[in-house]
Structure formats: structure tokens, C-alpha cells
Amino acid sequence: MIRLASASQSRAQLLREAGIGFIQTPVDFDEEKIVADSPKHFVYQATVGKYEAGMKQFGIEPYALLVADSVVTSQGQILRKARCVDEARNILMTQSGNVTSIITCMIYHSPALKLVDISATHYRFAPFDPDDLERYLASGAWRGKAGACMVEGFCKPYIRQVRGFESTARGLSVEVLRAFTE
Numbered sequence: 518m519i520r521l522a523s524a525s526q527s528r529a530q531l532l533r534e535a536g537i538g539f540i541q542t543p544v545d546f547d548e549e550k551i552v553a554d555s556p557k558h559f560v561y562q563a564t565v566g567k568y569e570a571g572m573k574q575f576g577i578e579p580y581a582l583l584v585a586d587s588v589v590t591s592q593g594q595i596l597r598k599a600r601c602v603d604e605a606r607n608i609l610m611t612q613s614g615n616v617t618s619i620i621t622c623m624i625y626h627s628p629a630l631k632l633v634d635i636s637a638t639h640y641r642f643a644p645f646d647p648d649d650l651e652r653y654l655a656s657g658a659w660r661g662k663a664g665a666c667m668v669e670g671f672c673k674p675y676i677r678q679v680r681g682f683e684s685t686a687r688g689l690s691v692e693v694l695r696a697f698t699e
Contacts, residue, residue, distance in 0.1 A: 519625075519698065520580035522571035527669075528585060528689045535691045537698055540580065544570040548586070548597075556590040556620050557635060563588075564622040564633075572626075581627035581698075587688045589664025591617040596664035602654050605665040609653075612666065613675075614644040619666065619686040625694060632697055636690040638681030640668065645675055 521528060524543035532539045546566040553559035563586035571582050589596040591612045599605035618639045625632040649671075659665035666672055668686045684691040 518580050519583045520571070520575055522567060522575065522582060522584045525585075525688055527687045531684050531687055531689045531691050535695055537691075537695065539583070542575065544574055544584070546570045553595075556588045556595050556618070557622075559595055560586050560588040560620050560622045561635060564624055568624045568626070577626050577628060581625060583623065583625050583694070585621060585623035585689050587619055587621040587663045587686075589617060589619050589666050591615050591664070596666075598661060598663055599659060599665045605654055605659045606650070608665045609645060609650060609659075612642055612645075612664065612672075613650075614642060616641050617664065617666065619664070619668070621685045621688055621690055623690055623694065625697060630697055632694075634690055634693050636681065636685045636693060638668075638679065638683065638686040640672070640676055640686070641678040642672060642675045643677050 519539040521539045521541045522544045529541050544567055548563045551559055551562045553562055564584055567584040571584050592615055596608045599608050616639060618637050620637045622635045653671040658670060682692050
């Protein structure tokens with residue numbers, strides 16, 4: 518059994534789909550204080566911060582601890598979670614017709630193993646239809662999503678090329694994790 522120290526419904530759904538037993542207990546960590554010179558460095562720092570908060574709050578007994586964070590990058594920019602609809606629009610337009618990389622870092626810690634993984638999935642998107650984009654923005658589904666991006670939702674019909682696992686883009690590298698939890 519795993520303790521998923523995250524409020525992410527996407528990560529919980531990925532664990533359910535993979536048949537990995539878990540309980541979900543979010544931890545509090547302020548990502549806004551992170552200063553990083555690259556997307557990988559940012560996502561690593563965010564994950565380590567969540568891991569340290571999880572270890573302090575829960576440890577690894579009786580459940581293995583799992584924390585993760587994702588960052589979206591396109592055109593050399595780190596695309597964080599949008600705070601308002603205008604910011605979400607700008608972030609999504611940065612990705613429209615371009616290559617977008619979603620980098621996920623996870624730390625899994627059980628009494629027998631500590632695993633740190635950084636994986637990336639790269640998408641080439643077709644230009645987003647303006648009307649479709651406005652419907653997505655109006656739906657609010659972009660809220661709380663790194664880069665306002667949902668490859669399993671809004672972005673899916675615009676994918677022209679993909680390199681990597683969809684699970685990584687959705688927030689948890691299940692293919693890597695599964696090998697150590699079975």
C-alpha cells in the first residue's frame with residue numbers, strides 16, 4: 518500500500534488505473550519560493566520539498582510514501598499553474614503549434630527502497646482552434662494544471678507527435694513505479 522502525498526486527482530486516477538493500492542493524504546509545500554535555472558531543477562526541488570514535508574508528517578510506516586510534481590515547458594519557458602483565465606490563455610498559446618515537454622519527478626520511499634525518477638514526455642501540438650480554446654478556458658478544467666495543459670483532455674486532439682509515456686504527462690510515471698511496487 519502506498520501513501521500518495523498529493524491532492525492531485527490525476528495522480529490518484531493513474532494509480533487506480535494501474536491497480537496500485539493507495540491512500541491519498543496531501544502535504545503542504547509552497548512551490549512559489551523555488552528559484553530554479555531549468556525546468557528539471559525546478560521539478561526536482563518541488564518534489565524534494567514535498568518529500569521532506571511528507572517524511573516529516575508521515576514517514577514511511579505503515580505505508581510507502583509517494584510524492585510527485587510536474588512542470589510544463591515550451592519555447593524555453595517554465596509554464597506554471599495559471600492563476601487566472603488570461604494567464605491560462607497566454608500559457609496555452611505558448612504551446613499552440615509548438616513542442617511542449619512535461620517533466621515529472623517522483624520519489625517513492627518504502628522500507629526496502631528509495632526511488633527518485635525524473636521522466637519527460639514531449640508533445641508536438643498543432644495550432645489550437647481559438648473557439649475550442651475559449652470553451653476549454655470557460656470550463657475551468659485548466660485550473661490547478663501545470664501549464665494549464667490536459668493531454669488527456671483539451672490538448673489530446675491537437676497532438677501531432679509524442680515521445681514518452683502519457684502517464685508522465687498526467688503527473689506520475691506509472692510505468693517506472695509499477696516495476697518497484699509489484
